[in-house]
Amino acid sequence: MFFSKQITQWYTTHKRDLPWRNTKEAYPIWLSEIMLQQTRVDQGLPYFLKFLEHFPKVENLAEATEEKVLKLWQGLGYYSRARNLHATAKYITENLNGEFPNTKDSLLQLKGVGDYTSSAIASFAFNEATPVVDGNVNRVLSRYFGIDLPVNESAGQNLIKEKAIEVLDKKNPALHNQAIMEFGALQCKPKNPYCHICPLQSKCVAYQQGMVERLPVKIKKTKVQTRFLNYFVLIDPNQNTIVQQRKGKGIWENLFEFPVAEFSKKPKLIEVEKEMRSIFPIEISSTEKANLKPVIHLLSHRKLIADFYILKIQSLQKNTFQKNQKLLNLSELETVPVPVLMANFIKEYLL
DNA sequence: AAGTCGGGGGG
DNA sequence: CCCCCAGACTT
Numbered sequence: 001m002f003f004s005k006q007i008t009q010w011y012t013t014h015k016r017d018l019p020w021r022n023t024k025e026a027y028p029i030w031l032s033e034i035m036l037q038q039t040r041v042d043q044g045l046p047y048f049l050k051f052l053e054h055f056p057k058v059e060n061l062a063e064a065t066e067e068k069v070l071k072l073w074q075g076l077g078y079y080s081r082a083r084n085l086h087a088t089a090k091y092i093t094e095n096l097n098g099e100f101p102n103t104k105d106s107l108l109q110l111k112g113v114g115d116y117t118s119s120a121i122a123s124f125a126f127n128e129a130t131p132v133v134d135g136n137v138n139r140v141l142s143r144y145f146g147i148d149l150p151v152n153e154s155a156g157q158n159l160i161k162e163k164a165i166e167v168l169d170k171k172n173p174a175l176h177n178q179a180i181m182e183f184g185a186l187q188c189k190p191k192n193p194y195c196h197i198c199p200l201q202s203k204c205v206a207y208q209q210g211m212v213e214r215l216p217v218k219i220k221k222t223k224v225q226t227r228f229l230n231y232f233v234l235i236d237p238n239q240n241t242i243v244q245q246r247k248g249k250g251i252w253e254n255l256f257e258f259p260v261a262e263f264s265k266k267p268k269l270i271e272v273e274k275e276m277r278s279i280f281p282i283e284i285s286s287t288e289k290a291n292l293k294p295v296i297h298l299l300s301h302r303k304l305i306a307d308f309y310i311l312k313i314q315s316l317q318k319n320t321f322q323k324n325q326k327l328l329n330l331s332e333l334e335t336v337p338v339p340v341l342m343a344n345f346i347k348e349y350l351l
Numbered sequence: 352a353a354g355t356c357g358g359g360g361g362g
Numbered sequence: 363c364c365c366c367c368a369g370a371c372t373t
Contacts, residue, residue, distance in 0.1 A: 033368065036367085036369095037367090037368065037369045037370070038369055038370090039368080040366090040367050040368090044368085078370090080371075081370085084371095111370095112369095112371090113370085114369060114370045114371080115369085115370090116368070116369060116370090117368080117369075120368065134368050134369075135366075135367060135368075135369085136367090136368070177368095181368055184368095185367090185368080190366060190367090191365090191366090218365090300365090300366090
């Protein structure tokens, strides 16, 4: 009881005013939880407001096209969340009469809803006494109990979940869960936590033993791979161009991009040109490399280096298109969902 | 159990 | 430059 008492008291005076906390409706709570997966509150908030504006009810989201959902999601990353969000909205609208499941176990069946998110929705919307365990909770509990097992392995994660149940205020799970996460985000931060004014100080094992900065322990995994993307921007005299939708299961699934040749090693210009001509067996009147230095994009475990080639051609013929390709005027490029990497290029060079 | 999936912020 | 963020899903 000490733990929950302290953090909820801390919460009532330090909490941020966030829109999804002012409701018990499952729809906006679900929406916020999906958006905030691996995403900072500050980054997700504008998207949350934008989505509620376009889709006030889950039915409105269900009726939208996936392309529109992806467009609104553009820039938030992890686009499978947007596809699963849309699929789940349709499922709830068409099969569940627009009513969200109201238990953790039933919520867990929804696409894109895992262990954390099902607990979050069940506790926030339906007051189910189930603990949330996210990055914040891993940090707070590993420090408070002095757990030095890696939190991203099953043994450590299981122990954290045990402790999360142990400290959970079963009478006020919604308040407790909000409090412990907010506490992790604002007080028990990854770097430079405010231990000197912490209400848990007296019982925090990590603080007592001076291991706060060492916890939580995580096993590292990253081996950075580089991908070389060579985009071909065809432009005809009417300012039309071709984009194509990424299919398959890789990065940016279902987003649009210019026709591309990908390499795992830095290609020679000859190789790029060869790929270009196999993709477009057409007359090219002039080629210019659009940007002198390539666009370098760093992701968590990957480095993307993108070169853009602008190809001026006499005419784009519809019958040469593949199924997933679209003919667009340059001014229409802003209407289709594209990776941020491309959006930046488009804004700088084509509009 | 290990990989993959984005993009941005902070030290 | 590296780590982290209201994780889930696939292999």
